[in-house]
Amino acid sequence: MYALSRPALVLLLLMAICLGLYPLIGDSYYIRLLTKIMVLGIFAMSLDLLIGFTGLISLGHAAFFGVASYAVAWYIVKAGVTSLLLILPTAVGVSAACALVIGWLSIRTAGIYFIMITLAFAQMLHAFFKDQKYWGGTDGFNFYDKPKLAFGDTVVLDLSNRLTLYYFTFVLLLSAFIFLVVLLRSPFGRAIQGVKVNEGRMRAMGYNIRHLKLMSFIIAGSLAGVAGFLEATRTAYVNPELMSWHMSGNVMIMVILGGMGTLYGPLLGALALTLLGDNISSMWDHWLLIMGLFVIAVVMFLPEGIAGLIEKAADRFKRKPPPKEETEP
Amino acid sequence: MDTSYYLIQALNGIQYGFLLFLVASGLTLIFGIMGIINLAHGSFFMIGAYLCWWLTSLTGNLFLGILAGVPLAVVLGLLIERFGIVHLYKRDHLYQVLFTYGLILIFGEMRSILWGNEVQSVQIPEILSTAIPLTEVQSYPVYRLFISLVCMALAAMLYLVVQRTRLGMTIRAGASNREMVQALGLDIAKLFAIVFALGAALAAFAGMVAAPVQSVFPGMGDEILIVSLVVVVVGGVGSIKGAFLGAMLIGLADTFGAVFLPHGAGTVIYTVMAIVLLWRPQGLFGRA
Numbered sequence: 001m002y003a004l005s006r007p008a009l010v011l012l013l014l015m016a017i018c019l020g021l022y023p024l025i026g027d028s029y030y031i032r033l034l035t036k037i038m039v040l041g042i043f044a045m046s047l048d049l050l051i052g053f054t055g056l057i058s059l060g061h062a063a064f065f066g067v068a069s070y071a072v073a074w075y076i077v078k079a080g081v082t083s084l085l086l087i088l089p090t091a092v093g094v095s096a097a098c099a100l101v102i103g104w105l106s107i108r109t110a111g112i113y114f115i116m117i118t119l120a121f122a123q124m125l126h127a128f129f130k131d132q133k134y135w136g137g138t139d140g141f142n143f144y145d146k147p148k149l150a151f152g153d154t155v156v157l158d159l160s161n162r163l164t165l166y167y168f169t170f171v172l173l174l175s176a177f178i179f180l181v182v183l184l185r186s187p188f189g190r191a192i193q194g195v196k197v198n199e200g201r202m203r204a205m206g207y208n209i210r211h212l213k214l215m216s217f218i219i220a221g222s223l224a225g226v227a228g229f230l231e232a233t234r235t236a237y238v239n240p241e242l243m244s245w246h247m248s249g250n251v252m253i254m255v256i257l258g259g260m261g262t263l264y265g266p267l268l269g270a271l272a273l274t275l276l277g278d279n280i281s282s283m284w285d286h287w288l289l290i291m292g293l294f295v296i297a298v299v300m301f302l303p304e305g306i307a308g309l310i311e312k313a314a315d316r317f318k319r320k321p322p323p324k325e326e327t328e329p
Numbered sequence: 330m331d332t333s334y335y336l337i338q339a340l341n342g343i344q345y346g347f348l349l350f351l352v353a354s355g356l357t358l359i360f361g362i363m364g365i366i367n368l369a370h371g372s373f374f375m376i377g378a379y380l381c382w383w384l385t386s387l388t389g390n391l392f393l394g395i396l397a398g399v400p401l402a403v404v405l406g407l408l409i410e411r412f413g414i415v416h417l418y419k420r421d422h423l424y425q426v427l428f429t430y431g432l433i434l435i436f437g438e439m440r441s442i443l444w445g446n447e448v449q450s451v452q453i454p455e456i457l458s459t460a461i462p463l464t465e466v467q468s469y470p471v472y473r474l475f476i477s478l479v480c481m482a483l484a485a486m487l488y489l490v491v492q493r494t495r496l497g498m499t500i501r502a503g504a505s506n507r508e509m510v511q512a513l514g515l516d517i518a519k520l521f522a523i524v525f526a527l528g529a530a531l532a533a534f535a536g537m538v539a540a541p542v543q544s545v546f547p548g549m550g551d552e553i554l555i556v557s558l559v560v561v562v563v564g565g566v567g568s569i570k571g572a573f574l575g576a577m578l579i580g581l582a583d584t585f586g587a588v589f590l591p592h593g594a595g596t597v598i599y600t601v602m603a604i605v606l607l608w609r610p611q612g613l614f615g616r617a
Contacts, residue, residue, distance in 0.1 A: 051423065057426070105603060109606065109610045111422065112366055112422060113611070116561070117606065120562065120599055127599070128596050131594065132593075133592070256424075286438045289438035289439070289442075291434050293435065296413075296428055299420075299424050299428045299431070
């Protein structure tokens, strides 16, 4: 059953406290940067549900992130609606609906086909938004209003306020994390983890594998939609690149760098990668070269990610010998 | 619009299909035989195009550019296989995806450092820069026919090599049962290196001959990679025959999509893919 190790719990609690208190002392640049990191953190966690827990390697996860962003832009630019109560559920609903269709088609396949098909479907949406003048084509949209929660004339939550957005994102991140922990400990969560470990055995036990995978795909897509909603709200800008395969690739790097199948790892991955990108991109135009080398180094030397390092360090701290590796007979 | 217009579009579709086949056949061989998902495959197409532009402007002749470029692509392919891909054979697909994604970033930035980010164009050599008149108003450029013919010749050669030679026999054996090939004492490391370099060379060559038609630009590798992945999925992973039929189908669908649906052209090939997969999840010639 999914359980957080004690060092992970301590780390998470510390992270949550720091994130909660930071705006009291922090400057606006880092408040913005942290908002971005939290948004990407939700996105990366949602992909971890697929890659790390269900064993579905999706290379098109940005599709759901992107369509939710476009839903926000549509409401604000085309319909002139800023009500949070309308925009957020629609954005997530659109992502869920896309995940249902794409998932239903993709889950018929497995392995490399699944990777390629999810990639191709995301590209299909990317091409669609790029081709359509109505959706702003390659340039996308800028918009100037942001979603608000208001009753009559009293505005309760105004996401154009930097701090409101920060705490709104923070609360959604916490909720998403708790939701995923509860989900993973539920019978459904145990079943999908069983599918990852041994699909054949789960089928033999009478589970409907396709149904389990599809549900997981839809949940992950909806959560990516939450992140997409926040991303569009944060930047007040959408363009087709939000669902490009570079976006899918980047979020996959976050999951692997942080440590897949740990839930908190992807958060660390989002943090590390964003800070890294933020620092080297300001120093060198060709920073993607360093990023590329970095990705390769992670694959070669850190396959279990940062979370793996933390767990190992914690084991050593407790002076417990690491589990013996199985040797060939 | 009369029939000759559609004929021209069909010829364009076939020409695009041949280019796609050169790229997709390498992709599908590398997966089928080596078990490697190589997202950096499109980068070889881009590198080919840039090499062609660079060498052509140095030598002043497209044919010299291509002649000098292909060996460079082979060497690059061998180096990447020996120092990079070789570590991935026993790893999960996930890590192959990430590793080759990292390679894309590196190739892209190296290109940007060496050759810049501008869109470049390559002159069509004079003997091929004429056009064949079809009707009084329409004609078909000779260079496009040249691409189709050269690619056809290469496709035929590839078919003969795979079907009729000892190397081809090993390749086919490797595709259907890698462990068995290894157990028979054939040098699997050498085979993998050859297949990877061959794939890289085919993709780079496609980029070279395409350069004068579609111009040379930074994102061209990504574009062709995604379409080639669609071709491979439609045709069935690991099947050369599938790659060929898939390439023709997707090449024609893309070209005619642009004719009939100018505002939704980008999605046509993905729709074709979705239909094929609904019908046969393993692709047209894939094994279940």
